[in-house]
Structures are given as C-alpha cells and as structure tokens.
Amino acid sequence: MTSKIGFVSLVGAGPGHPDYLTVKGARVLSQAEVIVYDALISDEFRALFPANSEIYFVGKRCGRHSTSQEEICALLVNGAQRGKRVVRLKGGDPGLFSRGGEEILALRAAGVSFEIIPGVSSVFAGAAAALFSPTHRGLSNRLLVFDGHALRHDDFDFRPLLAHQATTVVLMGSRQVERLAAGLIGAGASPELPIALVENATLVDEHVAVSTLARAAAGDLVPRSDGPGIIYVGAAVALAQASPSGAAKAAA
Ligand SMILES: C[S@@+](CC[C@H](N)C(=O)[O-])C[C@H]1O[C@@H](n2cnc3c(N)ncnc32)[C@H](O)[C@@H]1O
Structure with missing residues (x-):
C-alpha cells in the first residue's frame, strides 16, 4: 500500500x-x-x-x-x-x-x-475601487509599495518616497496618514499632491476618500472603520474618484 x-x-x-x-x-x-x-x-x-x-x-x-x-x-x-x-x-x-x-x-x-x-492584491483592488490607474501614463511610471508600520519610527526617512513620477502605495498604514502627509511635505513634496485612502476595497463598506497632502496633514483624511485601508500618493492619484458623500449617495 x-x-x-x-x-x-x-x-x-x-x-x-x-x-x-x-x-x-x-x-x-x-x-x-x-x-x-x-x-x-x-x-x-x-x-x-x-x-x-x-x-x-x-x-x-x-x-x-x-x-x-x-x-x-x-x-x-x-x-x-x-x-x-x-x-x-x-x-x-x-x-x-x-x-x-x-x-x-x-x-x-x-x-x-x-x-x-497568486491573488488579487489590495494594491490593485484599492486603485480599482478608486477608479484610477496607479501607473497612468505621463503621471506615474513606477510604484513604490511599502509597509506603513515603518512610519511609526521617529527617524523614518521620507525623501526616498519623493521619486519623480512615482505612485507611493502604503499598506498597513492608514492610522499614520496624517504623519505620512506631514512627513512628505517636510521632505519637499508639494502640499497640493493628491493622496487617497481606500478602505475595505471590494467589501460592502468600501470607501474612497481623496485629499491633498496639506489637508491630510491637517487631519481631514481619517479612517472611517477598523477594516483594512490602503493609501496612494502621487500625481496619478488626481484621477482617483472619491466615494459619494452621505448626502450625494442618498440623492443618487
Ligand atoms: C498584511 S497586509 C497583506 C497584504 C495582502 N497580501 C495583499 O496583497 O493585499 C494587510 C494590508 O493590506 C491592505 N489591505 C488588504 N485588504 C484590503 C482591502 N480590502 N482594502 C484596503 N486595503 C486592504 C491594508 O493596508 C492591510 O493593512
């Protein structure tokens, strides 16, 4: 046998x-x-x-x-x-x-x-939820994907994230979005650079919020849930589409 x-x-x-x-x-x-x-x-x-x-x-x-x-x-x-x-x-x-x-x-x-x-990564599911391409031609020619736990360290170096025409994607960092935005501005990024937070991509409570570094650094991009969230920063994120607000949703 x-x-x-x-x-x-x-x-x-x-x-x-x-x-x-x-x-x-x-x-x-x-x-x-x-x-x-x-x-x-x-x-x-x-x-x-x-x-x-x-x-x-x-x-x-x-x-x-x-x-x-x-x-x-x-x-x-x-x-x-x-x-x-x-x-x-x-x-x-x-x-x-x-x-x-x-x-x-x-x-x-x-x-x-x-x-x-292989499986569909949140890197792509989050961008799909926000209806944009993270490598939109002419706006982004690379992805920088990193683990947001590193943002908690006081000596985190934001400068390598400022690569020309990159879309920066942060996993496990949605609670650090304010720090990320402030750190990027401090390292020389434009305060008007777009940033998006996508929560619960593909799930019933999927939500996309789009802002700028300046507004996010001031605290306007706060996670709405305890579910997973992913952050995108870069020129291509200007093409991301936010979820309708409560009032707009009701009217739709
Ligand atoms: C431990 S990592 C695992 C990543 C996973 N292997 C992938 O390819 O997406 C978990 C992180 O992925 C991201 N994530 C996973 N699912 C997500 C979803 N549905 N919506 C938004 N972000 C998600 C969040 O940043 C979360 O903290």
Whole structure:
C-alpha cells in the first residue's frame, strides 16, 4: 500500500470579497482537506470550505497573534506529512507582506511539495475601487509599495518616497496618514499632491476618500472603520474618484 503524499497550496484569497478568488484558487479550496486561514479572509469564504475539512483560524484577534508563525508553519508541514491536501488561504496576494516567505522556507526545509496561487492584491483592488490607474501614463511610471508600520519610527526617512513620477502605495498604514502627509511635505513634496485612502476595497463598506497632502496633514483624511485601508500618493492619484458623500449617495 502506498501512503498518500500531501501537498500545500498557498492561495491568494484576494482583497476581501470571495468573488475575487481566482478560478484555480476556488478549485483547490473545494478539494482541501486542511484549511489554514487568517483575519483578512471574510466570513463569506467559510461557505466555500468543504464540510469535512479541518479548519484552522490563525489570524490576529484583539490585536494579538492568536497563533505564532512557527505554529502556522508546523500546521502546514504536519498536514502535508499526514498526506493531506492543505490550503493556506491568505489575504490579497500570498507574496506581498504576508509572511508567505517564512512559510515557503518552512515547506522547503521539510521537503514538502507546494505551489503558490497568486491573488488579487489590495494594491490593485484599492486603485480599482478608486477608479484610477496607479501607473497612468505621463503621471506615474513606477510604484513604490511599502509597509506603513515603518512610519511609526521617529527617524523614518521620507525623501526616498519623493521619486519623480512615482505612485507611493502604503499598506498597513492608514492610522499614520496624517504623519505620512506631514512627513512628505517636510521632505519637499508639494502640499497640493493628491493622496487617497481606500478602505475595505471590494467589501460592502468600501470607501474612497481623496485629499491633498496639506489637508491630510491637517487631519481631514481619517479612517472611517477598523477594516483594512490602503493609501496612494502621487500625481496619478488626481484621477482617483472619491466615494459619494452621505448626502450625494442618498440623492443618487
Ligand atoms: C498584511 S497586509 C497583506 C497584504 C495582502 N497580501 C495583499 O496583497 O493585499 C494587510 C494590508 O493590506 C491592505 N489591505 C488588504 N485588504 C484590503 C482591502 N480590502 N482594502 C484596503 N486595503 C486592504 C491594508 O493596508 C492591510 O493593512
């Protein structure tokens, strides 16, 4: 009798709504025997989990990691070593700010076969929600994507963000938007440079706010929810479209 060989799929779930899961991701998920998922996966995904699969939630709860990265890697390796089809479902694309790198190394070290199924990153879902292209020709010829946690450091250097014709995209930084705007102006950016904050892209409470660095530095671009938010800064952001205000929405 040959024992079953396990396999791990690192699957990008997309920005939130299950409609943005790829066809391949959905197929693999429908065949999963072990599912390991985290906080950015909306509840609607649970309807796609096979009824008899083992399900592990490993996201943050109340600001604390409920499961350490080592434990997550062990879950994946152990599932595969038991001969299971394991799906590691991750928000957006599994390769972008997701600890996917650690999981890849752990699987490799354990000699487990795996694949990576890309997903729609919030970098693009947020721009799509704001109805603009972050590399609009003539306005932007590069993207600078960075982890906004770095903005909390007092010695953060804003000057490298001022690249000519770049659209700067900040993940995990929506609570730092005022500091970002003030820091960019301090580093020499035009106070009139447009900045947008997109919250909950693809979800029911999706919201896009557009401002300038000067107004954002004065506090007019405040997150409306505790959900995920992404920031865009640069000349191309002038073409972003804000969500209608409450009054305009009611009149529409
Ligand atoms: C840990 S990072 C993971 C990024 C993910 N791998 C990706 O490709 O989008 C989480 C950050 O992604 C951004 N994000 C994820 N989903 C989002 C959404 N639906 N709307 C706005 N931003 C989102 C937020 O900046 C959030 O803090």
